Amino acid sequence: QVQVVESGGGLVKPGGSLRLSCAASGFRYTDYYMNWIRQAPGQGLQWVSYISGSGITKYYADSVKGRFTISRDNAKSSMSLQMDSLRVEDTAVYYCARGVVVGELDHWGQGILVTVSS
């Protein structure tokens, strides 16, 4: 069955860096685009980043552009989010989600907590 599992979260100081990973299984990985979506404590969902199946096309929300970098390793069916210059407002649960047709996120991971605090 389709599974996506996040790892790599934790506590980091403002200005620090963290790398999230998402391991996928149960489907032909290159056929799907992948996304990171986050949810600040008590808040709604915010899309963070997109990467195409080939890994060539990448997009970012304005709030993370220039600080976050998305990548994928199709040989390992995995995706990463390198987060630099972290801010307190980046504190959230980060979800990895598989994308089907444009805009449809049909499988989500369980989420991983990132806390940015001094």
Add this chain to the structure above:
Amino acid sequence: QSVLTQPPSASGTPGQRVTISCSGSSSNIGSNTVNWYQQVPGTAPKFLMYSNNKRPSGVPDRFSGSKSGTSATLAITGLQSEDEAVYYCAVWDDSLHGPMFGGGTRLTVL
């Protein structure tokens, strides 16, 4: 504040029909299909509805969706206690190159 407007809360008793609205504009809902996600507290969001009114495999037919102009509606009939969750509408944003989510509606089953 999201550009997709949802009521912050809704409620109903078991067996009732409830609806949740999602209001946008011609540049989002008016020109793209709407998807819905269900998030039970403490869990990850679940893909609930796509292309305005299509249910992914496994979603009960008690759930239905519709879209008219710049608004969309999620309807739940035969409300059950397990339907208590936060519901998010979402539309692909062509300028964002990503999905834009509504603020979410917390559904309480009384």
